[in-house]
Amino acid sequence: MIKHPYQTCLRMPLTLKEDMTSICDRYRINESDLMRRAIVEFVSVVI
Secondary structure, eight states, X not given: OOOOSOXXXXXXXXXXXXXXXXXXXXXXXXXXXXXHHHHHHHHHHXX
């Protein structure tokens, strides 16, 4: 596991959190890894 030097907090609707948890459980991935990957994908599209 890579330790990153920056940490932030994110508020989200409960339904989104439940969907994210369901996806992570299904694919056996960490929620923070899913969020990091989603942010990387979004930023690469925007730039």
